[in-house]
Amino acid sequence: MIRLLLADDQALVRGALAALLDLETDLEVVAQVGRGDEVVAAALAARADVALLDVEMPGLDGIGAAAALTAQVLGCRSLIVTTFGRPGYLRRALDAGANGFVVKDTPAGQLADAVRRVHSGLRVVDPDLAVASLTVGSSPLTEREAQVLALAADGGTVAQVAAEAYLSEGTVRNYLSSAMGKTGARTRAEAVRIARENGWL
Template identity: 65%
Template sequence: MITLLLADDQALVRGAMAALLGFEEDLEVVAEVGTGDEVLQAARRTRPDVAVLDIEMPGMDGIAATAQLARELPGTRILIVTTFGRPGYLRRALEAGASGFVVKDTPSEELAEAVRTVARGGRVVDPSLATESVVGGPNPLTNREREVLTHALDGGSAAAIGARVHLSPGTVRNHLSSAIGKTGSSTRVEAARRAQDLGWL
C-alpha cells in the first residue's frame, strides 16, 4: 500500500483528488492539509510514502514546503500537482526536491500512475512543460531581484519596497532595472507580471 499526504488549499479539489486516488486499491490517503505550513507537521505524524502538493497555497507555498519536506523527511517522495503549469515552477520544484510535476487536468488514471512511479523512486514530468522549461532556460533573476519584483507586483514605490526588504531605494531601483532588462519588459510592474507568469517568482 502506498500512503499519501494531500496538500491543496481548495477543499473541493483536495476532496475530489482524495476520492479519486482512494478508488485505487494500492493507494491510501492518510493526511489532508490546506496550507503549505501544515505539510511538514502532517508528514511527521503520518510518514507518507508520497506527498502530493499544490504550489499556490496560503502561507508557505508548495515549493518551499517541498524543500522543507525533502530536507527533513527524505523518505517521503514529492509530487507537485498544480493548476499553474509554468516552466519556472517546474524547474524550481525539481531543484527543491520534487520527484514529479503534473498539472491538475491530468486524467485520474495518469495521476495514480504518477504517484506509483514517484513512490518507486522514478520521476514524472509533464512533457509539454519539460520542453518549455528547456527552451525557456533557467530563471535569470537573482534572489534579491525576485524579492523586489514580488513586492513590485503591488505597484509600490522604490522607497516602499526598500522599507519592506531592508534596502535603500537606490539599491531597489538597481535590482528592478536589472530585472526589467532580464525579462525584456519596459516597467517594473510589467517585469513582475512577466516573471510571475513564467513561474520565476
C-alpha cells in the same frame, strides 16, 4: 499501501483528488492540509510516503513545502500537482527537491501511476511542460531581483520595498531596473507579469 498526503488550499480540489486516489487499491489518503506550512507536521504525523502539493498555497508555497519535506522528512517524496504549468515552476520545484511535477488536468489513471512511480524513486515530469521548460530556459533573475520584484508586485513603493527587504532605495531601484532589462519589460508591472507567466516568481 502507499500513504498519501494532499496539500491544496481549495477544499473541493483536495476532496476530488482524495476520492479519485482512494479508488486505487494500493493508494490511501492519510492526511489533507490547506496550507503549505502545515505539510511537514502532517507528513510526520501521518507517516506519509508521497505528498501531492499544489504550487500556490498560503503560509508556504508548494515549492517551499517540497524543499522543507526534502530537508526534514526522510522517506516522504513530493509530487507537485498544479493548475499552473509554468516552466519556471518546474525548474524551481525540481531544484527544491520535488520528485515530480504534473498538471491537474492529468487523467486520474495517469496521476495514480505518477504517484506510484515517484514512490518507487523515479522522477515524473509532465512531458509538455518539460519541453516548454527547455525552450524558456532558467530564470534570468537573481534571487534578490526576484525578491524585490515580488515585493513590488504587491503595489509597494520603492521605499516600502526597501524597508521590507532591508535594502537602500537606490539598491531597490537598481534591482528593479535590472529585472526589467532581463525580462525585456518597459515597466515594473510588465516585468512582474512576464516573470509570473514564466514561473520565475
